[in-house]
Amino acid sequence: MPSPSTTPTPPPTRKARRGTGRVTLADVAKRAEVSTQTVSRVLNTPQSVPPATLARVRQAIRDCGYVPDRLAGALASGRSRLVAALVPTISGPVFQETLQALSQALAGRGYQLMLGESGYDDADEEQLLENLLSRRPDGIVLTRIVQSAAARERLKATGVPVVETWDLCADPVDMLIGFSHQAVGHEVAEFIARLGRRRPAMVTGDDPRAGLRRAAFATRLAALGLGQGQLPTASAKAPLTLGAARAAFAALLDDHPDIDAVFCSTDVAAWGVVTEAQSRGLKIPQDLAVIGFGDLSFAKDLRPSLTTVRINGTAMGEQAAQWIMDRAEGLAPAARRLDIGFTLVQRDST
Amino acid sequence: MPSPSTTPTPPPTRKARRGTGRVTLADVAKRAEVSTQTVSRVLNTPQSVPPATLARVRQAIRDCGYVPDRLAGALASGRSRLVAALVPTISGPVFQETLQALSQALAGRGYQLMLGESGYDDADEEQLLENLLSRRPDGIVLTRIVQSAAARERLKATGVPVVETWDLCADPVDMLIGFSHQAVGHEVAEFIARLGRRRPAMVTGDDPRAGLRRAAFATRLAALGLGQGQLPTASAKAPLTLGAARAAFAALLDDHPDIDAVFCSTDVAAWGVVTEAQSRGLKIPQDLAVIGFGDLSFAKDLRPSLTTVRINGTAMGEQAAQWIMDRAEGLAPAARRLDIGFTLVQRDST
DNA sequence: CTGAAAGCGCTAACAT
């Protein structure tokens, strides 16, 4: 069948690619009888378009089933509205509050979260960061301090807004929100002294920050004259599971049956300690005081309810999102730093 | 200081934007004295470049500190290597295994995960999907069946590979991997009958799939002549927390003190039931049989260890990643469908 | 095996 007088398909030029077949801005523009620029304005700065045009263009958008290509938009504008978050592990409950707050704060303003899993191992950190950087995120949120010097330099060089969280340090890459793990260790040691316990111990995962808390805890205990030199410690691979914590504590108890207080590196570990202790007929808190870390959602509902160190993960997530979006939109002054502290929540396990 | 004879900055042309100042392919190409094309080949198809050139270009890449812009690459190639995952909530433990498996399988082949949180509410589903689609992902993984008809049509129209997980249905959008929630309900009902329990109940979150399990459970119980008509049920907002489950079960027990078996919509709920029951002096399993759902990592280490329905979340995540990457690379035949089933794991709580 | 040209879909900059 011969085609009508109009030529719907342009005569194929020498080489070059033809479009992907998707509906583009140009299609919408044609339909609404405006320029692509106007359609773009309707999408990005609707207040700069008069109501009549606005309505017409929006109708055209709907008619075409147009979905904007933000990849192309990002390339053209230099803003991806993508934010990368790096967590040691997705399945650990510790950073979930932070992640959730981050994700929600971002989604509310049209940003999208990319998730990267680094493991507790430093080896792949650089590789992973480079992968994320190649996606041109408007910001990167790290749930720890960047370890590798090369990675730190790389990050500084690119100039992406970076927020390090869940820790404090003297020389952050860029922005920093967290608390002092040493201070936690000290405060828990003093708390145990106040309880009158004499033979404290620790059950911990092998991640670096738990190590920081342990060291500070041990030092302050020694200063207070508690324990006998070496702090009895059961260590297991992070992230600790209920079963791993139970097993670790069981072994610890076999070696040191006279322990009367345990500081745990996470609430999950504390839960394991409580479970194991109870199964051996130990009374908590009478025979054994148990202190967790994180104040995860289950801590207050455990039997007995768990004394723990409350960390405001939500605040960190929200603040990180805020800082990054401010920077992306050119509002923020400079590097920022915030110590959000922590709270020792006293419950029935001590 | 006057500049030397060469002109490092080209004279600014009329309008137009100048580069972003970042190192680009062209910079690397200049330094290695090859075309941009060759650099691109080194990055994407190194086997098509002779070793000598390869080495020279790679050196140039290192010297410049070049980080490829995959946003630009995605635009040019039509492949973003971005995969979107939609979960009801980040903080729920149920989908974590799936997410983690997905993330790892993707990362291993250079793909990146984008995370979207839909809530258990259907209202924002379309909005959220459209947001994700505008990022041009190479695939979308959903941890449930798409509810809204409009969203289903939209997804089908775009042609993005879609994997629906954690459920089965007659008419999937595209690919499907999951199990039958009805079958779970039936099997648990029969199991309870075999245990000889006469007064079963349910503690459940208010999400649709838990509802499916409950309905099937209730129907089969009735068929088996168990219970007295209405199935005693405590329902609370999903995702259930330890505390919410405790409270819900406490209320249920007040109304129905003679309950002798409880099927819970998640292991967390079961944990709450166990905790509340024990705090009231009930013996498990003697006085009360408790059955969970999910076989989360803590289930086997609870006291008593928890009988539960094991779901292989890792398999779903890995398979979803595989299917999507295969499709993105043009390998896969067509829509696919897989029932991965489930296993009733019998432990000490029954 | 290597390069030149064209263009992916969009937005910034300049014009009107």
Add this chain to the structure above:
DNA sequence: ATGTTAGCGCTTTCAG
């Protein structure tokens, strides 16, 4: 208030 032009940084296509 709206249109025109020139790219963003990369890959595809085609030619040597």
